[in-house]
Amino acid sequence: xxxxxxxxxxxxxxxxxxxxxxSSSAAIQDAPLLExxxxxxxxxxxxxxxxxxxxGDEVKKGxxxxxxxxxxxxxxHSPTSGKxxxxxxxxxPMGVPVQAVFISADGEDQWGELMPPMDWKNAEPQAIKDRIxxxxxxxxxxxxxxTHVKLSPPPEKKLDCLILNGAECEPYLTADHRxxxxxxxxxxEGAAILGKAIAVTDIYIGxxxxxxxxxxxxxxxxxxxxxxxxxLQVKYPQGAEKHLxxxxxxxEVPTGGLPMxxxxxxxxxxxxAAVADAVTEGKPLIxxxxxxxxxPVKNPSNWRLKLxxxxxxxxxxxxxxxxxxxxxxxxxxxxxxAQKSLQVTVTKNTSGVLLMxxxxxxxxxxxxxxxxxxxxxxxxxxxxxxxxxxAIESEKFDLAAxxxxxxxxECGSCAYVCPSNRPLVQxxxxxxxxxxxxxxx
Amino acid sequence: xxxxxxxxxxxxxEMQLPKGNELVLSSSPHIHAxxxxxxxxxxxxxxLMPAVFAGMLFFGNAAILVIxxxxxxxxxxxxxxxxxxxxxxxxxxxxxxxxxxLLLAMNLSAGVPWWLCLIGAFLAIWLGKQVFGGLGHxxxxxxxxxxxxxxIALPKYMTSWVPTRFxxxxxxxxxxxxxxxxxxxxxxxxxxxxxxxxxNPEAYQEYFLGNMGGCxxxxxxxxxxxxxVILIFFKLIKWQVPVFYVATVAAFTAIINYFFxxxxxxxxxxxxxxxxxxxxxxxxxxxxxSPMTKKGAVLFGIGCGLITCIIRIWGNYPEGVSFAILxxxxxxxxxDRFATKKPFGFHAREDKEGAKA
Numbered sequence: 001x002x003x004x005x006x007x008x009x010x011x012x013x014x015x016x017x018x019x020x021x022x023s024s025s026a027a028i029q030d031a032p033l034l035e036x037x038x039x040x041x042x043x044x045x046x047x048x049x050x051x052x053x054x055x056g057d058e059v060k061k062g063x064x065x066x067x068x069x070x071x072x073x074x075x076x077h078s079p080t081s082g083k084x085x086x087x088x089x090x091x092x093p094m095g096v097p098v099q100a101v102f103i104s105a106d107g108e109d110q111w112g113e114l115m116p117p118m119d120w121k122n123a124e125p126q127a128i129k130d131r132i133x134x135x136x137x138x139x140x141x142x143x144x145x146x147t148h149v150k151l152s153p154p155p156e157k158k159l160d161c162l163i164l165n166g167a168e169c170e171p172y173l174t175a176d177h178r179x180x181x182x183x184x185x186x187x188x189e190g191a192a193i194l195g196k197a198i199a200v201t202d203i204y205i206g207x208x209x210x211x212x213x214x215x216x217x218x219x220x221x222x223x224x225x226x227x228x229x230x231x232l233q234v235k236y237p238q239g240a241e242k243h244l245x246x247x248x249x250x251x252e253v254p255t256g257g258l259p260m261x262x263x264x265x266x267x268x269x270x271x272x273a274a275v276a277d278a279v280t281e282g283k284p285l286i287x288x289x290x291x292x293x294x295x296p297v298k299n300p301s302n303w304r305l306k307l308x309x310x311x312x313x314x315x316x317x318x319x320x321x322x323x324x325x326x327x328x329x330x331x332x333x334x335x336x337x338a339q340k341s342l343q344v345t346v347t348k349n350t351s352g353v354l355l356m357x358x359x360x361x362x363x364x365x366x367x368x369x370x371x372x373x374x375x376x377x378x379x380x381x382x383x384x385x386x387x388x389x390x391a392i393e394s395e396k397f398d399l400a401a402x403x404x405x406x407x408x409x410e411c412g413s414c415a416y417v418c419p420s421n422r423p424l425v426q427x428x429x430x431x432x433x434x435x436x437x438x439x440x441x
Numbered sequence: 442x443x444x445x446x447x448x449x450x451x452x453x454x455e456m457q458l459p460k461g462n463e464l465v466l467s468s469s470p471h472i473h474a475x476x477x478x479x480x481x482x483x484x485x486x487x488x489l490m491p492a493v494f495a496g497m498l499f500f501g502n503a504a505i506l507v508i509x510x511x512x513x514x515x516x517x518x519x520x521x522x523x524x525x526x527x528x529x530x531x532x533x534x535x536x537x538x539x540x541x542x543l544l545l546a547m548n549l550s551a552g553v554p555w556w557l558c559l560i561g562a563f564l565a566i567w568l569g570k571q572v573f574g575g576l577g578h579x580x581x582x583x584x585x586x587x588x589x590x591x592x593i594a595l596p597k598y599m600t601s602w603v604p605t606r607f608x609x610x611x612x613x614x615x616x617x618x619x620x621x622x623x624x625x626x627x628x629x630x631x632x633x634x635x636x637x638x639x640x641n642p643e644a645y646q647e648y649f650l651g652n653m654g655g656c657x658x659x660x661x662x663x664x665x666x667x668x669x670v671i672l673i674f675f676k677l678i679k680w681q682v683p684v685f686y687v688a689t690v691a692a693f694t695a696i697i698n699y700f701f702x703x704x705x706x707x708x709x710x711x712x713x714x715x716x717x718x719x720x721x722x723x724x725x726x727x728x729x730x731s732p733m734t735k736k737g738a739v740l741f742g743i744g745c746g747l748i749t750c751i752i753r754i755w756g757n758y759p760e761g762v763s764f765a766i767l768x769x770x771x772x773x774x775x776x777d778r779f780a781t782k783k784p785f786g787f788h789a790r791e792d793k794e795g796a797k798a
Contacts, residue, residue, distance in 0.1 A: 010785075016475055095466075171472065242785065254790035261793070312458060321456045326465050333471040341461040360472075361465055367531060368577030370478060372728045373679065382785045386733060387777070404784040412470035419476045420577070426468045 006209040008233035009243040011380040013413045019172035022300035023293045028178050030304050037308030038100040043347040044138045045145045046072030057084045060112025074136045074146045077284040079306035081110040091341035093330050115282035120193050128197040135278030136285045140270035144349040151197050153260040159198050164191050166207040166269040167239035170332025173352045175289040176269050178302045180214035188225045190272030193279050203227045210234045237411040241266045292318040294355035296325040305346045312342035325355035334412050364421035375414035381407050385414035385424045392431040482536035488671035495651045495661035499605040500551035504657040508546040510555050514562030515542030522571045537576045544584035547658025552603035561587040581770045582727045585763045602654035615654040618714040623759035632703045640706040648713035659719035669722040678726035681738035686721040689746025705754045720762035730770045737780035744769045
């Protein structure tokens with residue numbers, strides 16, 4: 001580590017209360033078995049998986065219930081053993097209904113036939129990538145982008161570096177933190193496997209320095225794997241792919257480019273642990289660590305939840321509530337999605353279930369921009385949010401695009417700092433969607 | 442009685458989760474910095490306090506009265522406009538009118554009558570701000586709009602200065618150092634001798650503390666500098682504006698003074714006298730009417746400095762800070778258009794494309 005403050009990038013914000021203390025010392029617990037799971041079929045970015053089961057089928061835990069529906073797609077597995085009740089719509093995490101496989105648990109929670117453990121040190125990179133795809137591993141930090149696709153750049157792109165994202169810069173979330181503290185070897189081995197899959201030996205794990213216990217735990221064991229642990233400054237969005245690369249290896253991903261353009265691949269620590277399970281034990285991704293937190297939650301804590309767990313049940317695992325929540329968010333407070341149904345179920349990228357009190361979510365009235373320039377300082381992409389917003393509000397999408405709107409990573413730092421409470425990032429999301437639609441036509 | 446107890450005890454047993462439709466739906470981010478316009482205005486006022494106290498110290502009760510009049514009339518002007526325009530009174534609550542009033546007072550002599558404060562306040566709030574759509578939409582610094590309008594309309598009141606309480610002067614008016622120099626340039630042959638009278642180490646000491654004629658908020662360099670430190674500490678201004686403004690004035694006047702010592706006094710005289718520090722630290726840095734990028738702030742500061750020097754040395758007015766800032770205010774949209782930031786990854790993209798070509 002180069003300094004006690006840690007490496008970082010230009011811009012970003014320091015949320016005043018990060019809420020991590022609520023759950024950061026709560027050890028990961030296994031959730032009790034429920035009677036029914038509703039596994040959302042399309043959990044990954046890219047093509048939806050093709051369902052292989054039908055109503056009435058018996059399934060074992062870990063059995064494939066849907067196979068990858070294309071290259072940018074992954075398989076989906078049953079979280080427990082039981083019977084397929086039906087395939088039907090349920091409320092989705094993005095606010096629109098989505099298809100889900102309803103599985104009635106038989107209470108045995110019995111594994112089916114696992115994939116054979118791999119001797120990954122002597123395996124072909126392609127075999128590792130296939131295994132990762134077959135195990136259904138996606139980016140578990142939030143994007144749910146299939147992991148094997150990131151590991152398969154076009155042949156002209158050479159890779160020389162792998163970075164694992166353990167920054168967990170979103171306030172309140174502690175799932176990755178607990179994972180690194182309690183299962184450091186799984187994370188490190190996953191990192192080494194990922195390195196093997198892309199044939200690089202230069203491997204870093206970036207962790208914000210507010211998780212010193214995680215850093216120390218990883219450091220103690222990292223040498224055996226030849227992996228470097230890097231302390232990062234506590235700043236949002238430190239975990240954003242491009243900014244993580246900028247902080248750790250000082251390379252700047254070109255605008256509109258991807259990490260592979262600077263010979264680098266970034267993966268989440270949760271995904272790395274899932275890769276380790278898939279490769280060394282043959283276990284598919286059927287559960288994930290999720291932080292259930294917020295002031296209204298009785299016991300803010302971290303849980304290993306099966307895919308398809310309704311969030312209402314997840315909140316009950318954490319002891320229920322002690323006061324009325326006014327908002328329930330999947331993910332963190334900066335980029336998470338507010339929910340209107342408690343029947344939404346846990347997916348591969350549900351990093352947190354955050355409940356907020358009425359007093360915490362005062363709805364602001366936005367006033368005129370006073371041109372203070374805070375959004376310019378906060379923007380990690382070095383954009384000019386104030387001017388972009390002015391262009392979008394007068395429907396000048398072309399001007400906004402010309403001023404690099406499409407580089408916005410939608411981290412929300414601009415809206416967070418705005419003293420006039422202007423919905424900046426909200427405007428940008430709308431305009432980006434609008435511009436994409438127009439260019440399709 | 443029993444029912445009441447039950448109701449109270451119920452939540453403790455097990456609270457029911459709310460129904461989905463009772464939940465608030467909104468797009469992220471779901472948290473916000475503990476900051477709003479009112480706090481921003483309040484912090485600027487805190488930064489002004491050293492200069493306010495200096496004004497009170499040097500000009501006594503008269504200064505306090507001018508400040509109170511200006512603030513009261515500005516708030517009244519804001520309320521009246523909002524009432525007749527059917528707007529909510531947010532802009533009164535956000536303290537922006539109070540700040541405008543305070544800044545206006547800083548730009549007036551402690552000797553002005555109450556009705557001049559009244560006219561100034563209405564000019565600042567109505568002509569300077571509301572006709573353009575209110576806070577955030579005004580192209581010009583409202584307090585300076587009022588000051589310049591008053592200067593043109595009522596020169597007699599705007600160019601007579603009361604002495605400070607520590608000056609050894611009989612009489613009710615005095616000259617500002619810049620005023621002395623300005624008349625000198627045009628009238629006397631022996632300009633350098635007069636310059637030496639007002640531009641020497643003892644005089645600089647007085648100017649630095651604020652013991653000279655001038656607007657009630659502009660005289661004390663030390664108080665204004667302290668305010669500048671507070672502004673920069675709270676990140677309320679871009680430091681590039683005052684630094685490049687003052688540096689430009691210093692460089693320009695130093696060069697002129699070096700080659701033509703009879704034309705203008707040394708640079709330090711220009712920095713410490715007149716409204717330069719008040720203008721550079723508090724007036725030119727007004728967020729609404731200054732550029733948004735750091736690059737723009739540099740250009741803006743340099744422009745303000747050049748125009749100030751030209752007016753001070755060759756213009757008909759002894760002081761050019763207000764005119765310079767208003768002129769540069771009008772260029773801000775243009776500056777904002779050209780002094781833009783390059784996005785993260787822009788140079789990397791250029792390098793990459795350059796390598797390909």
